[in-house]
Amino acid sequence: MSLTLNRAVALLKQHDLLREIVTPGRWTLDAASCADADQTFAAITYDTRQIEPGTLLVCKGRFSPKFLDSCDERGLAAYVSETEFSEHTRTPGLIVSDARKALSLLAAEVYGHPERQLTLIGITGTKGKTTTAYFTQAVLNAHSGGHCALFSSVDNCLDGRTYVESDLTTPESLDALRMMRQAVDNGMEYLVMEVSSQAYKVQRLYGITFDVGAFLNISPDHISPIEHPTFEDYLYCKRQLIAHARTLVLNAHAAHVDLLREDAAGADVPVHEFALLGEQPSSHSPATCGWPCGGKNAMAYQFRLDGEELGDYALDLAGDFNVENALAAVTIAHAAGVPANATDALHAMQHTRVPGRMEQFDDEESDTHAIVDYAHNFASVKRLIDYVDARYGECKPAITLVTGSAGNKALDRRREIVEAAQNRIARFIFTTEDTDTEPHEDICKSMLANVTNPEVKTSIVINRADAIADAIADAQAHAGRTDVILIIGKGNERWIKDFNKHTPYEGDDHVVERLLAA
Template sequence: MKLKKLLEGIEVSDCSEGVLDYEIEGISEDSREDLEGKAFVCLVGEHNDGHDYIGKAVEKGAKVLICERVPQGFEEYPHVIVNSTRRTDAFLWSRFYGDPADSLKVLCVTGTNGKTTITYMLKSILEEMGKKVGVIGTIKNMIGDVEVKSSMTTPLPAQLYKLIADMRDAGVEYLVMEASSHALDYEKLAPITPEIGIFTNLTPDHLDYHGTMANYAKAKAKLFKMSKISVINADDSYGKYMYEQASGRRYTYSRESRYADFTAQNIVSNGIRGSEYDLISENEAIHISCAIPGAFSVSNSLAAAVSARLCGASCKDVALALRRLQGVSGRMETVSLGGDFTVLIDYAHTPDALENVLKTIRAFKTPSQRLVALFGCGGDRDKTKRPVMGGIATAMADFTVITSDNSRTEDPKEIIRQILTGVSEGSNYTVIPNRTEALQWVVRNARKDDIILVAGKGHENYEITAEGKHPFSEKAILKAALAEKESGRN
């Protein structure tokens, strides 16, 4: 494909003579690859700058360099100068695969919490309509019913646009995807015009990258400048900002106010069995039953229902699909152990998410039941939330087990020390740095009718430590611990 075709829509500030007519056989951002016939994109990132690897790229046979500045020492080498190599990289890959997103109706969900649950709710409703649906997100990617491995919430452009092209070729009609703040900030989604952009909420997270909540909000708001329709949570303090940033049609939803476009009214909690409510708009009312407990699940199902209705789903499709959906992996998921206590696994890894899930459990547990929370904080991530989460867990749970959770390159004990700075004197807790041992401990010490919340990892089937990434199944560890307890070997 000619380079000028790949660069359509990208502002080129300078280029070598004749370079736009070059035939390009591929694209790469890795100077270690064989680059014969390929365009080498000099990505500028947090820790690395692709311009520093131009010499290696030339040695590897790069046909042309895509840069943000004239390549020093290689001024005569074929090159193109653009304003942002990140943005350009996304367009190059999209063009390379024939702009596959243009053939699909794309629904994007962004926010700190709730993204994954909403994507699966939407998938359920759209399939109830008889549509073939693709999913890109945290748990896994899916082309219809076929699972595709997922390594990050929003894949890199090379993988993202190949995946969307595979969806197009497989006959997918709707793509429902999570849009992370990193992906939006890096403009991975720049070539896509979503039919609908959905905002869930914004609470402190990823501040190790964004620095401030203002920057975090600005990154998230990019989605609503791109989307044809924006569906905004009016209950969130950042909802007004997102609404103001939206460039297309705008709708609000709320479980707390009757002044939004779509509201949840007559809410009834059925405890661990979920909630039901009436979705009310100017023109209609739909009775919704959701099997996932918690006020946040009312908000999530409301967002999914509203977005699906805007896509043409009938009231019947919406109500039936949400009633049938029994849950999402690692989101308030009940683990069937067979013991005389209950274990819930949840992905809660931010202060707001942890508080919400603990508040939900406290609302449906009986006075005689004990709430035990097990959690840790990730390494090489925002350190400011560690003491906050320590304070929330020990204040809201009857007993807390503080442990590790993907410590990465950090010392787990140092992470725990920082968590403990937020714990009040006299709180009921224990510290068990090894997460396997912590899981075994909560099972051995579980009392009849206890509700045990295992927070932080959710769907994850791995643990990341200084030694690297290795398989880690919380469910398997819990089941083995119960079997050992019941055999009397503990």
């Protein structure tokens, strides 16, 4: 760590963020007039609980000044804030126009700009980000001998092989840059990141440029008072990836694709388009595309990369939508430098599985089939049921959907999940998902109120493990009937967020395994 007060002030001035420096009895723009201006900070944080002697604190978000009241005694050296807090601390305050932008810039400086030492790949879209990220990492690991790191909404991987459960889709800037530094120190050459709309809305990626940015798709999601007020705002935030990428990989079938092409043209960003097709490509198809092989293996697809045939792809991860994710990964890896003739590397994702994504469990004796998935909105629920229709449709299965929805945010999902499913399934079981302060039962009742089809059965079972048990018991009780149980929203997460605390949870996958083995 080599950041001093002098260097922090110079950096903030360079980016037109500094308003003034507040010290006891004086407001100034001259860092040199402050005591210890050339002394290196011992640490940087945005959490007052982590303050130790010599710490620079960045006050971001819903910061309460009372958090500062005991910080001088614990060694606070200075703070960065959009508001001056001289009544709560005697330390210098660097007052800025945007604390989150400041945090990102200062973090990059503290950790020696690791983002410049990695080939950075950012993937955005309403659905498919995680799977595409895992597929892309598999290809780049195969190409580089295991030197690709990963930031995803499921896991983070900083050494190419060890996966640790993550907290956010895109980490806070300070955490992201710290982990990038660890990845570089571990010998990583590539980093594949999921990029959320919130990451751009709250400046977690300020100052970061991606070598390859990928835009998979867009549909309404995350619309709420604490996320995005409108779909336009959601799409606008997603689009920021394009202006902050050196190369864009774009799904030619994405909604609003013409606008996305305009974004790329306006930013002078070259575009590699891909498309999953329903039949053999024509002269108008993108040079990078995939289409069904037909013949004996109806689940296989053939890929073409910049006009060069790559052969057949048959994935362990079910669903045509995952074939599209695989095609995206091939295109991304090629844009990142993997040559089209590196066929072994480009096929490396075929046996990749993603925790909590399309995990299937079967009880052949009772003809019961359970699928655990992270589906959580209209688009992902629709495509999940489309897969069930394609895979089990001839058996006319009774489909049960075990679902909740996030509390305090994305309020539109409660209606959209119901609308996507209610005319295609036999039963809803509404249950617990993550929430901040909203009671689980209120969320379930809100979802239930959106059910308008009188033919679909409904129930509320608040305990999530009990809800899964209810669905499995009902399926196994109906001999001679094919049952498909869709358990969505939590995947393999081992916790449920309840009133802002993570409470331990067995995990949907483990619950299903335990019950089917009983």
